[in-house]
Amino acid sequence: MARLTPLRTKPASSAARVLDDWYVAARSDELRRAPLARTLLGLPIALYRGEDGVAGALLDRCPHRNVPLSAGRVEGRHLECGYHGWQFDRGGACRAIPGLCDGAAAGAKGRHVHAYPTREQDGFVWVYLPADQQPVAEGALPEPLREPFRFPHVDDPRYVTVRQTIDMRGTLHAAAENALDVPHTAFLHRGLFRGTGDRNEIDVEVRRWHDRVEAEYFGEPRPEGLIGRVLAPRGGTVEHVDRFLLPCIAQVEYRLGESHVVASTALTPIRDHETRLFGAVSFRLPFVPPRLGDAVARALVPLGMTILKQDARMLAKQTATIETFGGEQFVSTELDVLGPHILRLLRQAERGRAVPVEAPVVETTRMQV
Amino acid sequence: MARLTPLRTKPASSAARVLDDWYVAARSDELRRAPLARTLLGLPIALYRGEDGVAGALLDRCPHRNVPLSAGRVEGRHLECGYHGWQFDRGGACRAIPGLCDGAAAGAKGRHVHAYPTREQDGFVWVYLPADQQPVAEGALPEPLREPFRFPHVDDPRYVTVRQTIDMRGTLHAAAENALDVPHTAFLHRGLFRGTGDRNEIDVEVRRWHDRVEAEYFGEPRPEGLIGRVLAPRGGTVEHVDRFLLPCIAQVEYRLGESHVVASTALTPIRDHETRLFGAVSFRLPFVPPRLGDAVARALVPLGMTILKQDARMLAKQTATIETFGGEQFVSTELDVLGPHILRLLRQAERGRAVPVEAPVVETTRMQV
Amino acid sequence: MARLTPLRTKPASSAARVLDDWYVAARSDELRRAPLARTLLGLPIALYRGEDGVAGALLDRCPHRNVPLSAGRVEGRHLECGYHGWQFDRGGACRAIPGLCDGAAAGAKGRHVHAYPTREQDGFVWVYLPADQQPVAEGALPEPLREPFRFPHVDDPRYVTVRQTIDMRGTLHAAAENALDVPHTAFLHRGLFRGTGDRNEIDVEVRRWHDRVEAEYFGEPRPEGLIGRVLAPRGGTVEHVDRFLLPCIAQVEYRLGESHVVASTALTPIRDHETRLFGAVSFRLPFVPPRLGDAVARALVPLGMTILKQDARMLAKQTATIETFGGEQFVSTELDVLGPHILRLLRQAERGRAVPVEAPVVETTRMQV
Structure with a gap:
């Protein structure tokens, strides 16, 4: 029996297995x-x-x-x-x-x-x-070609660090795109993060290297939701960069005057459609007395987990739908500034690392946030 | 490794996907x-x-x-x-x-x-x-080739209507045959519906059109079980017709003097082996004062659900057995007056609707009820 | 996408389907x-x-x-x-x-x-x-080629018999090897059975027939754990034979002076990786007054079940790992005295019973217990 037409999706998948x-x-x-x-x-x-x-x-x-x-x-x-x-x-x-x-x-x-x-x-x-697994033998431990990513500021005494772990039912790519995507915050996290005030048109610069891609947002007002109010009680224009680094790091960085927040997440594919997030948020908030840093951190954890669980529920629905239809069939717009580039980096890295570049490829676009 | 012989069932299935x-x-x-x-x-x-x-x-x-x-x-x-x-x-x-x-x-x-x-x-x-799904585009809503079935008497003020919904693990065909099958009622619903009194030999006339099939039972005494006693307290001979209408309607109709009961069920295949039944039973019982109609209806719902749940449990066992053996292997007798015809209608409709006929093909048989 | 190298296990399986x-x-x-x-x-x-x-x-x-x-x-x-x-x-x-x-x-x-x-x-x-299933017909019951195994001593009035049933997630072979394996008892059942005292080097004689294989342990001291102490409170050297009989019997027999324990288990493959054990332990303990035999038996049941559940948990982990890797990849040593022979018997019996032999093939080895 034939399946109904819309179910005949090509078996495309963003699952990636970057080795070495x-x-x-x-x-x-x-x-x-x-x-x-x-x-x-x-x-x-x-x-x-x-x-x-x-x-x-x-x-x-x-x-x-x-x-x-x-x-x-x-x-x-x-x-x-x-x-x-x-x-x-x-x-x-x-x-x-x-x-x-x-x-x-x-x-x-x-x-x-x-x-x-x-x-x-x-x-x-x-x-x-390793990409090539040697036959088992005594002393056959493979020699790593590189060293792992270092989480910035986790040992810096001027910073407070909060760690969170959560499992997402979705590919590393889906989790990375979600972690670095701005437009969904106004809908999925309505009120918590963005989506409560008027929209502003801003510039986005996307910079691509052989092993990473980042998007910088210019002219972005302080996010209107609760998180924005906690991090920058007096408002202002933030410096905001989102980054993906091969093979598994999603990083969000905000600066506002002396305030600095960097959230780095190592995404571990448990299997193709199941990803564990190991996150560390390090922040320095000049208006918070040092002795209250830990208290602020503890107070922010439940809010962070609420946002992560909203994301996890949405990715689980996305993955279930993709499984029902037998594959992904995505349509991107210019608002999807990082997702397609992340997929390209992963695909390239699956075939072997690209030649290092000195200067990034730079593109710009505009969006309303 | 070979599977044991009786498990090598051909992968026959009564699952049908009638579109348009x-x-x-x-x-x-x-x-x-x-x-x-x-x-x-x-x-x-x-x-x-x-x-x-x-x-x-x-x-x-x-x-x-x-x-x-x-x-x-x-x-x-x-x-x-x-x-x-x-x-x-x-x-x-x-x-x-x-x-x-x-x-x-x-x-x-x-x-x-x-x-x-x-x-x-x-x-x-x-x-x-629709059978052929157009590419997505603005205004690409398909044009229906026909209108849906109308449930009889649900708006008729002389009738009381009760609705029931239940999921059955089985094909639309299995659920339709079960809903319209007389012989199982004496075993599966023993005491509730039939199976408590002596058996009588009766005539059955089966009438087939291009898009429906019905069986009329002649000389059938009032069913002996609890339902028969509620619907026809004074006994008598009932007029009884069971119908299947493409693509998804199973209908049971009883008349006994001025009493009239028609139970129409729309069978929705959720997927091949999972069917949701949307049923509406409309009845007119002259011996019941109109102001008590709703009370009678409410009183009958638990009994109806008991019967439906017995059917649902049996269909689930049937489907599990078919899955274990890798396919259906049915042996029918002349008592299976509608099931094989329903399957033929569904198969024909999957390939495209048959040419309308004016007069039905008529066959008769006898059974003990 | 390629699977990581170590997951490319050949689909070997010890599942066997011995018919007739x-x-x-x-x-x-x-x-x-x-x-x-x-x-x-x-x-x-x-x-x-x-x-x-x-x-x-x-x-x-x-x-x-x-x-x-x-x-x-x-x-x-x-x-x-x-x-x-x-x-x-x-x-x-x-x-x-x-x-x-x-x-x-x-x-x-x-x-x-x-x-x-x-x-x-x-x-x-x-x-x-039967290996060849006749077409269904009246009187088509197959004629057995042999009679089933008789459990020894279950009707002998000098013996007390305890029965235990447990399901194991694993092949008949995995369950039989586990039931007859000595070395694991010092680790998996540490303290309950073996593994508490010093190790002794002993001789093992393996005897193979066309339809069975047995291992006899010479010079084995009384097991040190709780079970050994109950069965032989005064210590001594035990006579110990472990047997597998086609198609499904695992038997452990201990003699120590007048004491005699024989544990026979019929292993029924429910399906390839799920085996139900029907065990009967019959024992004669001269130092236990006959009227206390049942009490001793009842007292031993919880201990026996504790051991069986440890085995069941380990076999379930083994089977889950084999399923994850897509097949078995076993490496045996001379300590695996029966497992490889049991698999050879099962494979031979799947193809048809071997020619009966009068005298067994005998091999000896040594191990520390």
Whole structure:
């Protein structure tokens, strides 16, 4: 039987799998004594912290009987499988098989497991996913081609930092576009963020590099909603830049006089249509006494979560609709200043990184906000 | 690995998708200020009522970022998307894109959405599904080839009408055959409807047209169960006709002296194996004083729902079994007077409507009831 | 889009479908007045007990409208469909179609249903699944090629028998290997069974026939955990044999002086990755006064269930991981004394039974327990 015509959508998808790069697997404070089962780009990872405090990331499948290593426990610097007690080090080498009369035989061929480089910085645990996975062997940990993104100002004593984590049902691209999109704020977040006052026509400059794209908004009045009033009680014209950095960073930056807010979010594709957001908002508000900074931060968290949950609900509806129709069929306008560029960056990076450029390509447009 | 032999059922299915015709999308009293997300034959529809009271039916996907329009809100005669505020009229034309400096640009090519004709009558909102869906464009609402079915007697002051809605997990065909099948009532509804007294041998005449089929039962005593006793306390021989009318109407009609009951059900395939029944039972019972008509109706609703739920449970089991075996494998007898004919009508209508006939094809059989 | 390298596992599976053999469909005490819906190797079976007490097993699909016969009721020696009242005998022949004027017509061609031989013994109801399913016809019950396994000692007055039933998400092979695997007990059941004392090096002799494989452990000290202490309070060296018998029996046998424990489990594949375990543990403990045997048995049930649930949780994780990776990728060592042999037996039996052998093939190995 034929499907009704409008359901014959081409199976287009913005899902992207950029490899040879780093993704956040966990907040540092999530990784305690028990191993964590994490999924990055569909790949099951057993994340653990050795007794020396260093994080390890192993493919979450014991080579023996294919149970998840994350269901085991940490023994010294090793992760021990919960089924038969096989132990693996952070390089994936098998170090013990209980019951074997020849103890050295644990390290025989085929008994190792894929391992992934880790970095722990700025309060997050990053894992590197190589494009070409070597055969498993002792010491076969891949060599990263680059280092992970640094979250700005999280260690700067003049700044207060708030962290938020939320899962969104949608591609990394959908979550990044949503995080950096201005026009939806007047509708989806009506009253909370924008959409309460008169509209103003402003200029937008879009700047594109080989590995990032950013949009700067000129002449934008302070956002009218509650958030604007908290951040800039006396109004004024803000400096506002939104950025996407390969493979997974969405960043929103506001300056208004001495006030400075930078919200950086690492978007981790759990799988194609499921993305976990690890966000850190760092701000400096001159009119807030330093001793009240944390209190302001705590007060803003519920509001931030309300906005993020509105976004999460909308992305879930978007993804469900795309699944029903069998693919994405987007129509963009000049208001979609970053989304199409982000998709192009992701597609290019899936095929391999582009040649670095010194100066960006610059385009301008106008919109009403 | 081979599946066991009895599981190798050919993938036969009674699912049918008759287009160029009308289906009930909602009861009128369901469609209020908020849009409704409905699915007809697998097609997601955003159903809404403009502030002028007129119903609109749009494909439930915003062309911009593919979120469901049913998650938005009504603005005047338009439906506004909840993500970026795009507005569409009842013909599917895009009427506003907030933020665009050139307001007239909203109506540019590719920004419209598929729209479907609606009718609201007899307390139901009907939607027309065309076989050939035009490309989206302003004013591209399809022209219906026919008008929807009228529910008899729902506006007749001599009749009392009761409405019931229930979802059945099964094809439109399975639900229609079930609604019009006599023999199962003695088993599935034992005691409620039939199956308590002696069996009588009766004649059945089946009459087939190009777009409908009906069975008339001659010499049938009043049903013995509770329903028969309520409707005809003094017994007697009933006139009983069961009908199926393309594409979706199952109708059961009883006359006994001055008493008259007609139960018409519009069967809406939500998707192939999920059917929503919108039923209206209109009756005139001379022995019931008019002022008690509504009380009798209210008293009968729980009994009717009990019977419908027994049917729904059985159809769900039937559908689950068919799914397990990978297809239907039915064996009919002469007792299945309507089911095979209904399937033939549906199959013919899927290929295009048959040539109208003046006189029906008539066949007779006998059964024990 | 390519999947990440480690996810490209070949679709290997230990799922096996050995036919021409018997599987336990129910415990005798489960089969009462109401029919039971059971699934054996993916095949839906309506299991019922006629009023004469004899079990019948029919394909769980009425040939008329494909509803499950298990939703019907028992009438004498027949199973009656709950939708239209068709009745079937234990051979699958249709014996009644209510409403047909010609009563004898019930038995017409195509109205019968597949039927399966049954045996009821040792407190279990067995069903025979033939490799080649005949077309349905009266009297077409297949002739079994063999008789089902007898549970030893369940009727022996010197023994106390405890029965346990549990579902495991995993193949028959995974459940059998788990039931007969020694090394995992020190990790998964740490403290309950083994894993609390020093390790000892022991000899293992593996003996293979055409239809079974067993491992005998020599010089094994009494298990250190709670179970060992209950069964052999004075310690000593146990005689310990683990066995797998085609198509579905896992058996663990311990002797220590006059004490004797034999745990036999019939593993029924509900479907490829879901296995129901019907276990009977029979034991004779000379130091327990006969009148306390049942009390000891009742006291051991919660401990046994704790162990089984630990196994069930681990097999569920194993199966989920295998599904995520798209197949099994096992690496065995000499400690896996039975698993690989069980898989070879199952694969051979899927192709047809091997030629009987008189003497087993014998191999020996050593392990630390």
